[in-house]
Amino acid sequence: MRFKDVFSIIGPAMVGPSSSHTAGAVRIGRVARHILGDLPEKADILFYGSFADTYRGHGTDLAVVGGLLDFDTDDPRIPSSLAIAERLEMDIRFIEGKGQFPHPNTAKIVARRGDREISVVGASIGGGNVEMLGINEFDVKFTAMYPTLVLFHNDRPGMIADVTRVLSRENINIGHMSVDRKGRSGEALTVIDTDNSLTEDVIREIAALATVRDVRLVDLTAARGGNAP
Numbered sequence: 001m002r003f004k005d006v007f008s009i010i011g012p013a014m015v016g017p018s019s020s021h022t023a024g025a026v027r028i029g030r031v032a033r034h035i036l037g038d039l040p041e042k043a044d045i046l047f048y049g050s051f052a053d054t055y056r057g058h059g060t061d062l063a064v065v066g067g068l069l070d071f072d073t074d075d076p077r078i079p080s081s082l083a084i085a086e087r088l089e090m091d092i093r094f095i096e097g098k099g100q101f102p103h104p105n106t107a108k109i110v111a112r113r114g115d116r117e118i119s120v121v122g123a124s125i126g127g128g129n130v131e132m133l134g135i136n137e138f139d140v141k142f143t144a145m146y147p148t149l150v151l152f153h154n155d156r157p158g159m160i161a162d163v164t165r166v167l168s169r170e171n172i173n174i175g176h177m178s179v180d181r182k183g184r185s186g187e188a189l190t191v192i193d194t195d196n197s198l199t200e201d202v203i204r205e206i207a208a209l210a211t212v213r214d215v216r217l218v219d220l221t222a223a224r225g226g227n228a229p
Contacts, residue, residue: 024124029067
């Protein structure tokens with residue numbers, strides 16, 4: 001990851017002892033929350049590497065659940081996030097993941113609400129920064145540092161051109177794009193980082209494009225109120 005500013009090293013304003021084990025973990029949880037689109041009813045949280053070894057002592061469990069509640073990194077409710085989740089009747093399981101993992105601080109979250117289920121894999125890479133590595137078994141990468149459009153669609157010619165045409169017309173600049181597919185003309189996932197916030201009208205227009213199955217916006221650039229008092 002390229003150096004951007006001093007805050008990339010010292011980390012964000014946060015609750016917790018470690019920017020990697022708490023602030024980064026909050027952001028991974030929030031990404032999962034935004035992709036699910038609502039408060040999870042159930043969530044399996046798998047920790048790998050250093051996360052698996054130290055998550056209780058470093059509060060990584062509290063941090064990820066705080067993210068699922070849509071708390072920002074400096075929200076004073078993070079130390080109480082497990083109690084808040086229990087009060088909201090969230091079913092949370094922590095699992096020590098097995099096998100290979102891409103980074104010592106890696107977490108996989110499988111979150112469910114109703115008949116919708118999503119999975120995300122992310123790594124906390126230092127200074128509160130994260131690198132998201134996968135969504136629903138698609139290999140896509142993004143940092144969640146910018147408003148990020150997540151498109152679930154079918155693979156077809158012209159799909160990316162249709163999306164970028166809408167963004168260009170609205171003067172929305174693309175900073176990064178990641179695409180993966182499960183086969184020709186099969187399911188695909190496109191992730192687009194933008195320099196600008198996206199309005200509901202833009203999101204609805206993109207959602208209406210042919211073969212788009214779902215659209216989600218991951219936007220951690222502004223603090224949310226969260227789900228709990």
